[in-house]
Amino acid sequence: MPIPMAAKGMADIPFAGIRKVFEKAARLEKKGQQVIHFEIGRPDFDTPAHIKAACVAALDEGMVHYTPNLGIPALREALAESIQQHKGIRYDPEVEIMATAGGQEAMYISLQAFLNPGDEVLVPDPGYTQFYSCVKLAGGVPVALPLLTHENFAPDLSAARELLTDRTRALIVNSPHNPTGAVLTVEQLEEICRFAAEKDLVIFSDEAYDRMIYEDDKFFSPAACKDMKNQTVIWGSLSKTYSMTGWRVGYIAAPKDLIAAAIKVQQNVILSICSFAQAGAVAALKGDQACVTRMVDEFDRRRRTILQGIENTPGLTCPAAPKGAFYVFAKHDVPGMNASELADHLLEKGGVAVVPGTSFGTRGEGYLRISYAISSENCREGMERIAYAMSLLSR
Ligand SMILES: Cc1ncc(COP(=O)(O)O)c(C=O)c1O
Numbered sequence: 001m002p003i004p005m006a007a008k009g010m011a012d013i014p015f016a017g018i019r020k021v022f023e024k025a026a027r028l029e030k031k032g033q034q035v036i037h038f039e040i041g042r043p044d045f046d047t048p049a050h051i052k053a054a055c056v057a058a059l060d061e062g063m064v065h066y067t068p069n070l071g072i073p074a075l076r077e078a079l080a081e082s083i084q085q086h087k088g089i090r091y092d093p094e095v096e097i098m099a100t101a102g103g104q105e106a107m108y109i110s111l112q113a114f115l116n117p118g119d120e121v122l123v124p125d126p127g128y129t130q131f132y133s134c135v136k137l138a139g140g141v142p143v144a145l146p147l148l149t150h151e152n153f154a155p156d157l158s159a160a161r162e163l164l165t166d167r168t169r170a171l172i173v174n175s176p177h178n179p180t181g182a183v184l185t186v187e188q189l190e191e192i193c194r195f196a197a198e199k200d201l202v203i204f205s206d207e208a209y210d211r212m213i214y215e216d217d218k219f220f221s222p223a224a225c226k227d228m229k230n231q232t233v234i235w236g237s238l239s240k241t242y243s244m245t246g247w248r249v250g251y252i253a254a255p256k257d258l259i260a261a262a263i264k265v266q267q268n269v270i271l272s273i274c275s276f277a278q279a280g281a282v283a284a285l286k287g288d289q290a291c292v293t294r295m296v297d298e299f300d301r302r303r304r305t306i307l308q309g310i311e312n313t314p315g316l317t318c319p320a321a322p323k324g325a326f327y328v329f330a331k332h333d334v335p336g337m338n339a340s341e342l343a344d345h346l347l348e349k350g351g352v353a354v355v356p357g358t359s360f361g362t363r364g365e366g367y368l369r370i371s372y373a374i375s376s377e378n379c380r381e382g383m384e385r386i387a388y389a390m391s392l393l394s395r
Pocket of ligand 1: 041101102103104105128174177178206208236237238239240245249250
């Protein structure tokens, strides 16, 4: 009898649905089919040259050793300045900011540092799958919180009230939102904050897409709401803003008690994040921000192409205009077909990979996530292929 090698709890940790789509697409590509990749959630741009140069210079200067567990002071100071400028909140770089290996590690270690066994956390459904997994890995209980489709995918606070128990300690907010691209308004965030304040809940705010906002929408952090800084934990990231996904640089901005606990987790995970990536991150935050504007403008053009494509495709609609990140959550009405079956059909008959909404929670049924982090040309062609594959279905 072989010795079981995986802990029992691992069976409850889902394998990322996006990887499954990617692997199916790779199998088709191996057979010679050309696939348009609408499933990938990472910008296709190269990291801007001045950021790479700062990293190379750091390597040349011998910056190859461990750094402080919290990250180098220059990075924490640059993060504090950037947060102040873009979110209007003042954090002390000495004790309230910690550099992490991407927003993903920020999420993992802050939940490890915060949760007691059995503590419940309200997680958006649909939402980024790792919210669920990281709560579980920290011994907590994720509780699916429905979003209001026709209200900008804001959390349903009446449902939240019903879901509260004496074990509920926190709520996860993610604006701009993956997978819907929704950006919550200031009023919606203020309402969430009032709810959290009334119920003594900590808000974990995933702000990975904070700079990727289109049209006249504005980013707003719950930590900027009156009296909320002390009960909010920000998960930030440089991955998407500067096209630095492989560099693995993100941060936690939080009350100092949380940071003091998180540092103990960091000491047992990776000690400190990559030294020379931190030098690049400082250049990203302090350098010319025109590179961000250029990338966001290009994403906006692609977003419009996708929305136009959806409008031209019978059977697909977009219930809430996506104003952020680089995702469109398209609703489909193909009788007798669920999101996963439709995604398979689009891949097989159209050569287009999209992620079924159910990869983001049960309430994602009936939706497909289209990521426009690929070239404009591919966005156009992908939407034509989707329209063709949809036209093969009887409705
Ligand atoms: C909502 C959300 N949060 C966090 C992350 C993690 O990103 P990173 O670890 O690269 O900062 C992602 C990545 O796609 C995401 O979509």
